[in-house]
Amino acid sequence: MAIREPIRTGGRSARVQQSIHRAVCELLATQPRESLTVPLIASHAGVTPSTIYRRWGDLPTLLADVSLERLRPDTAPADTGSLHGDLLAWAEQYVDELGSEPGRAMVRDFINSGAACQCSNLLRGQLQHITERALQRGEQAPAADLLVDQLAAPMVYRVVFSEQLPSTAQLKVWVARALAR
Amino acid sequence: MAIREPIRTGGRSARVQQSIHRAVCELLATQPRESLTVPLIASHAGVTPSTIYRRWGDLPTLLADVSLERLRPDTAPADTGSLHGDLLAWAEQYVDELGSEPGRAMVRDFINSGAACQCSNLLRGQLQHITERALQRGEQAPAADLLVDQLAAPMVYRVVFSEQLPSTAQLKVWVARALAR
Structure with a gap:
């Protein structure tokens, strides 16, 4: 249901x-x-x-x-003053939460209840918020969907399917790759 | 267990x-x-x-x-003569299988049984096979882990979490991105 x-x-x-x-x-x-x-x-x-x-x-x-x-965030993702910083801060917090025991149990609940889609809409919404803020600052920013593919997807895949928590160094590589023109 | x-x-x-x-x-x-x-x-x-x-x-x-x-493949991934072609053929077949009703049920079984890791090892093994074959042909090839992050992760994420099947056009974008230097 x-x-x-x-x-x-x-x-x-x-x-x-x-x-x-x-x-x-x-x-x-x-x-x-x-x-x-x-x-x-x-x-x-x-x-x-x-x-x-x-x-x-x-x-x-x-x-x-x-x-x-x-999971529905009370506050907007942290504003660190730059798109790069915002994405890294968001990614670190997300991996922490998703990789915890309650986070993993939550993923199982979402997948078993057929509600995984709502979970991914929330995630995309947060990335959209971060990119819109960057544009308002006068920074260039990729589309939220590109950030889903290049940053969120490998994060979630590694946590859920390979049971490894990506290191901060690994998150930096993904952020840099997503922002490379 | x-x-x-x-x-x-x-x-x-x-x-x-x-x-x-x-x-x-x-x-x-x-x-x-x-x-x-x-x-x-x-x-x-x-x-x-x-x-x-x-x-x-x-x-x-x-x-x-x-x-x-x-899931354990009987045969090696199809040899199309080029790394680009091999990756695209592999990705199309994988999305077909994973996006089917039995494929989705399989993902739920893996996640519920704590065996998701073995599933991702199989997937990485197939990408490794494809890159090694490319190197033997004299082509350049990225590490299998980069292909996991840039091709397999967005594929699996889209199928499992956003319940959309990526189109062939979308798969081509991911393959090209993974092979771009």
């Missing part, structure tokens, strides 16, 4: 959703992810399991939805 | 493994992947479920092991 669009805030349905999201976060803070079940989350949130099944369909989809909410 | 190293062929244990692999392939040919269970596979292969649990631990690991076996 695909993750649905966010519902309007403030209504009864939104409050139920928030209580379920909060229950997942609180449970994840105290026990391993593998031990989470729909009945446990429902009981913690004070709803029936069928409320969860009706809205999310299954556990991976609920977990992916919660991850997506936590 | 990680996939174990292949066991010696011919022994009793190897024959049991083959019968279980064959049962998975036969079942997959006639019914949807989601309907497969360990007891069903065991019954089809004429073994007890505990034989499967003992060797593979769980269903995703067994499915990933079978996928890995099928």
Whole structure:
């Protein structure tokens, strides 16, 4: 089941959703992810399991939805004063998060729930923000899609498929390659 | 549970493994992947479920092991006479396979079973084979790792995370970029 669009805030349905999201976060803070079940989350949130099944369909989809909410950045990517610096700072933080145990679990949730697409839209949005800021500064900047192919893709591929965390030196090579004319 | 190293062929244990692999392939040919269970596979292969649990631990690991076996190429990548042609032919076939429904299911199995690393080793091995053949022809060739970053990573990223199949035109751009000095 695909993750649905966010519902309007403030209504009864939104409050139920928030209580379920909060229950997942609180449970994840105290026990391993593998031990989470729909009945446990429902009981913690004070709803029936069928409320969860009706809205999310299954556990991976609920977990992916919660991850997506936590992944949605509160703030814009750090402004270091240059496109090169912004990309490197963004890449270092992204690799840190994705390569952590919760980050890897999140990738599994996204892929199992069919929501990987929303995850990659968020990532592209951050790169778009960084390039637009560079253009406003008067710098030249490649298209966000080129940065996805030359920087984000090898980062994600190495973390997810070869289980290596790229070093800062490696990230610098990818950033330089993406910015080379 | 990680996939174990292949066991010696011919022994009793190897024959049991083959019968279980064959049962998975036969079942997959006639019914949807989601309907497969360990007891069903065991019954089809004429073994007890505990034989499967003992060797593979769980269903995703067994499915990933079978996928890995099928993924292991019988033949070397096609020889088109040039590095550029070999890479493009390899990329087109890889995208076709990975983007199919069984291909996507395979990626999920690999990621869920923690065997993604073996999958990426196979892929790197194919690129290594192509570059070594190019060097033998007297062509220049980049390191296999550069081809992983600049060609394989964006291919896999687009298929898995943005759910788009890259076009041949897009593959040509990545191949050209990877071969540009």
